[in-house]
Amino acid sequence: MSNRSRTLSLKERGLNFEMLMWIFTRLSALAMYGLFLVGLVGALWMGARYHMNFAEVLRWAFMSNYIHVQSTNIPSIDPWASAFWRLVASGLFLLGTAHGVHGMVVIADDYIVSSGGRKIVRLLSMIAMVSMSVIGVYVLWTY
Amino acid sequence: MSITRNVGLMTALRYKGQGPMLTFILHRIGGMGMVIFISMHVLSSFLGGDVGRFLNDIYENWIFQIFIFFFVMFHATNGLRITILDLWPKLLEHQREAIWVEWAVFIALYGFALFSIISTALGG
Numbered sequence: 539m540s541n542r543s544r545t546l547s548l549k550e551r552g553l554n555f556e557m558l559m560w561i562f563t564r565l566s567a568l569a570m571y572g573l574f575l576v577g578l579v580g581a582l583w584m585g586a587r588y589h590m591n592f593a594e595v596l597r598w599a600f601m602s603n604y605i606h607v608q609s610t611n612i613p614s615i616d617p618w619a620s621a622f623w624r625l626v627a628s629g630l631f632l633l634g635t636a637h638g639v640h641g642m643v644v645i646a647d648d649y650i651v652s653s654g655g656r657k658i659v660r661l662l663s664m665i666a667m668v669s670m671s672v673i674g675v676y677v678l679w680t681y
Numbered sequence: 682m683s684i685t686r687n688v689g690l691m692t693a694l695r696y697k698g699q700g701p702m703l704t705f706i707l708h709r710i711g712g713m714g715m716v717i718f719i720s721m722h723v724l725s726s727f728l729g730g731d732v733g734r735f736l737n738d739i740y741e742n743w744i745f746q747i748f749i750f751f752f753v754m755f756h757a758t759n760g761l762r763i764t765i766l767d768l769w770p771k772l773l774e775h776q777r778e779a780i781w782v783e784w785a786v787f788i789a790l791y792g793f794a795l796f797s798i799i800s801t802a803l804g805g
Contacts, residue, residue: 564764571761591797593750600753605726609741638716645709674723681726 559640566637573630577602580626584617602627603678624678631674639667700780708759711752718749743802750794758787 551557577599586595589611597606604619612618646659698705722740725733739745762783766772772779 564767567760567764571757574757591801593746593794593797593801596750596754596794597746634719638712638719641712642716645713670720670723673727677723677726 563637563640566633570630570633570637573626573633574599576626577623577630580623585612589613601630603681605681627678628675631678632671635667635670635674639663639670642666701776704759704762704780704783707752707755708763711756711759714749714752715756743798746798747795750798751791754791754794755787758783758790 578595580602581590581595581598586598590598590607591610594607594610598618602618602623604615604623607618608615640663643659643663647656650656650659696702718740721736725736727733740749762779766776766779
């Protein structure tokens with residue numbers, strides 16, 4: 539067996555929806571890592587070292603919503619509820635929703651194999667994605 | 682064009698994929714768990730009321746946090762391994778070693794998280 543990579547070039551493979559979502563899943567994972575790190579560094583910047591434990595910092599970094607730090611010992615909630623953190627949380631939430639809904643479609647495709655069933659799965663996934671995105675962003679900005 | 686399954690359920694259950702298969706299964710369970718957890722969490726925050734408060738109280742509970750931290754952190758570490766190996770396909774040859782590294786990182790980080798969750802729960 540030769541050592542040449544068996545990966546086809548993009549031209550030979552063609553660019554279709556599945557391919558785009560495959561790369562989106564990877565890139566959105568990296569982007570979510572970036573936003574996670576922003577949340578982590580931001581929490582330390584705002585004094586998490588003195589008022590929060592490791593799990594509480596992680597919980598904040600996974601979703602930078604101020605409600606997630608209400609149960610900690612932080613002296614003031616104000617810097618944690620700023621528009622910047624709502625923006626970071628919205629970005630994380632929208633990326634996560636798209637990533638997660640596509641993940642559910644991938645799982646469903648393993649069990650639902652008829653083309654009609656797959657069309658229904660896609661329709662439901664689009665409805666779920668749009669409605670969850672709207673509700674989630676609404677919750678992040680109004681509470 | 683439709684695709685048919687050619688592997689029965691029992692054959693699938695007997696498949697022994699070892700380490701990589703375990704990460705695949707945990708990744709799926711964790712991914713599905715997160716979709717269910719986050720959807721219910723967002724909806725209960727949106728709807729509020731007694732039901733919403735009841736659900737969010739469950740999520741605040743330390744026993745629930747132990748589970749959700751496991752799934753989220755495993756999904757994140759495993760996802761980073763998949764991303765790195767898929768974006769640099771030459772590394773795929775070292776998948777088994779990568780999975781060992783992944784477990785080392787995951788156990789260390791999850792151990793810290795577990796320690797702080799449990800010590801907070803016990804210390805009040």
